[in-house]
Amino acid sequence: MSQLFPxxxxxxxPAVAPRVASVxxxxxxxxxxxxxxxxxxxxxxxxxxxxxxxxxxxxxxSDAVYAKAVQNLADLTRTAPMVVExxxxxxxxxxTMGAHVQVGLAGCFSVDEYDRxxxxxxxxxxxxxxxxxxxxxxxxxxxxxxxxxxxxxxxxVDAIAAGVLAAPPxxxxxxxxxxxxxxxxxxxxxVEALVRAFAVLPALYIADGHHRAASASRANxxxxxxxxxxxxxxxxxPDSQMQILAYNRVVKDLAGHTPEQFLAALKARVAIxxxxxxxxxxxxxxxxxGGAWHQVTLPVPVPGxxxxxxxxxxxxxxxxxxxxxxxxxxxxxxxxxxxxGMRGTAELEMLVNSGKAAxxxxxxxxxxxxxxxxxxxxxxxxxxxxxxxxxxxxxxxVHLI
Numbered sequence: 001m002s003q004l005f006p007x008x009x010x011x012x013x014p015a016v017a018p019r020v021a022s023v024x025x026x027x028x029x030x031x032x033x034x035x036x037x038x039x040x041x042x043x044x045x046x047x048x049x050x051x052x053x054x055x056x057x058x059x060x061x062s063d064a065v066y067a068k069a070v071q072n073l074a075d076l077t078r079t080a081p082m083v084v085e086x087x088x089x090x091x092x093x094x095x096t097m098g099a100h101v102q103v104g105l106a107g108c109f110s111v112d113e114y115d116r117x118x119x120x121x122x123x124x125x126x127x128x129x130x131x132x133x134x135x136x137x138x139x140x141x142x143x144x145x146x147x148x149x150x151x152x153x154x155x156x157v158d159a160i161a162a163g164v165l166a167a168p169p170x171x172x173x174x175x176x177x178x179x180x181x182x183x184x185x186x187x188x189x190x191v192e193a194l195v196r197a198f199a200v201l202p203a204l205y206i207a208d209g210h211h212r213a214a215s216a217s218r219a220n221x222x223x224x225x226x227x228x229x230x231x232x233x234x235x236x237x238p239d240s241q242m243q244i245l246a247y248n249r250v251v252k253d254l255a256g257h258t259p260e261q262f263l264a265a266l267k268a269r270v271a272i273x274x275x276x277x278x279x280x281x282x283x284x285x286x287x288x289x290g291g292a293w294h295q296v297t298l299p300v301p302v303p304g305x306x307x308x309x310x311x312x313x314x315x316x317x318x319x320x321x322x323x324x325x326x327x328x329x330x331x332x333x334x335x336x337x338x339x340x341g342m343r344g345t346a347e348l349e350m351l352v353n354s355g356k357a358a359x360x361x362x363x364x365x366x367x368x369x370x371x372x373x374x375x376x377x378x379x380x381x382x383x384x385x386x387x388x389x390x391x392x393x394x395x396x397x398v399h400l401i
Contacts, residue, residue: 001113001118001199001200001201002109002113002118002151002198002199002201002203002204003110003113003198003199004090004105004107004108004109004194004195005088005108005110005195005231006088006089006090006107006108006186006195007085007088007089007108007228007231007233008084008085008087008088008089009084009085009089009091009397009398009399010077010082010083010084010085010142010397010398010399010400011082011083011396011397012042012080012081012395012396013080013081013082013083014170014171016042016080016081017171017173017183017396018173018175019040019042019043019080020042020043020044020076020080020082020395020396021044021173021175021181021393021394021395021396022036022043022044022045022048022393022394022395023036023045023391023393024145024391024392024393024394025048025049025145025394026129026211027391028045028049030049030051030052033045033049033051033052034052034056037049042076042079042080043395044076044144044393044394044395045394046072047069047072047073047140047144047394047395048069048136048144048145048394048395050065050066050068050069050072051065051068053068053072054068061128061131066135066136066140067139069136069139070139070140073140073142073144082398084400085185087187088191089186089187089191090105090106090107090185090190090191090194091105091106091107091183091184091185091397092104092105092106092161092165092183092184092186093105093106093181093182093235093396094169094180094181094183094184095179095180095181095390095392096179096180096182096390097178097179097180097389097390098178100243101241102237102238102241102242102243102390103161103165103237103238103241104149104235104236104237105161105186105194105198105235105237106146106183106234106235106397107194107233107234107236108228108231108232108233108234109147109149109232109233109236110230110231111217111220111225111229111230111231111232112230113204114213114217114232115217118203118204119203119205119206119213120203120204120206120372120375120376121206122205122206122210122371122374122379122380123206123210123380123381124210124331124380125210125211125214126211126331129211130211130214130218132215133145133211133212133214133215134214134215134218134219134222136215137215137216137219137401138222138223141400141401142398142399143212143219143232143233143398143399143401144394144395144398145209145212145394146209146212146233146234146235146392146397147206147208147209147212147213147216147232147233147234147235148206148207148208148234148235148237148388148391148392149204149205149206149207149209149234149235149236149237150204150205150207150236150237150238150239150242150368150371151198151201151203151204151205151237151238151239152202152203152238152239153238153239153240153241154197154198154201154238156193156196156197157194157197157198157238160190160193160194160197163190164184164186164190165184167184169182169183169184170183170184170185171396175393179390179391181393181396183397198236203375203376204236205371205372207237207242207368207371207386207388208386208391209234212232213232213234216229216232217232219401223401226401227401228399228400228401229401231399232399233397233399235392239368239369242368243388243389243390244366244367244368244371244386244387244388244389245340245341245365245387245388245389246341246362246363247313247338247339247340247341247365247366247384247385247386247387248338248339248340248341248345248348248360248361248362248363249313249316249321249336249337249338249339249360249361249363249384250336250337250338250339250348250351250352250356250357250359250360250361251321251325251327251335251336251337251357251358251359252334252335252336252337252357252358253335253358254289254325254358254359255324255325255326259289259290260290262289262325263289263290265324266296266324269299269319269320269323269324270297270298270299270319270320271296271297272287272294272295272296272297273294273297274292274293274294274295275293275294275295275296276293276295277293277345277349277362278345278362279295279362279363279364281364282312282364283297283298283300283312284296284298284364285298285312285316285361285362285363286345286361286362286363287359287361287362288345288348288349288352288359288360288361288362289352289358289359289360291353296361298315298316298319299315299319306377306379307370307373307374307377307379308374308379308380308381308382311370311382311385312363312364312366313363313366313382313384313385314382314385316363317330317382320361321336325359330382330383330384331383337357338384339351339360340387340389341365341387341389342387342389345362348360348362365386365387366381366385366386371386
């Protein structure tokens, strides 16, 4: 069972929605957030990353940052303006990225179901990031970050979406990354039909936003399950429409090897040949080192290996990054970094050619089927193994608690 709840969203007036909507708080660092907010006085980054309006040396976890977020949300609500919906509603949210289109349902979901594992997870979370977003939620009494869910495609939900999307959207704009964002409000009998359709879904899966979901749970506990805090805001997309891009790796040094020594050590373990920047299939990894691309054939996992340990990102770690480059836990090792597939392989070449990294690895994306199967088995995906595109924007829908 998947409980779905309409809610009274705080959302920008249509005329200012493109100006308020911002990238998710966790895809930019403070400097990038500051630069984006400087271009747009109404940017929602002033709420989600309120340190941008404080001195550059401000600790991002200081009391002043959360107090500024509260002030900025109040100011933005008044001046944008942002308005509270007159009745609880659901919303269809369509994202268009080139030829790719996906339509998700925005609403609120049960914190209790998340706590009981009925909303499936596939990542570990970091306590410091949970602490930050939990305090952000409790200080603002608002969930400003939207969880990105997926579910096995429902014919009933698709049919309702088709009817609702036949009408004009309340928002339609193209963001600065060329992605089109459109929003439709759902009311009346369609709300009841969607609640029933979600009630029979076997499971919901977190695609992106594990820290947002975890902080909603912690905030609910801190607020003693006070009304709306027992629910978290999310947009749920059918699995058939999800798009996962590669999550590539760069390593800052060759663990004392020259490029020639590194290649020799690697050839003793795996097959290597000249290659292209993008691998052609799973089981192959493209590697850029010494100014050239190489094709690396990963060892085939032995029968019975758990699916999470069989993913290319996991085999790359266990067979190359750990034994040859001495990369420890990729969650904490400062010598490894991760590059989302949107940046392309030119970014990998630039990092190596500039000396910021010594070697880069381009991978085939993991699949949504991998994510669901591993989640169903109670497993954990390797860190930084899924990069979902396109991404939702913050500030379009806010859940007041």
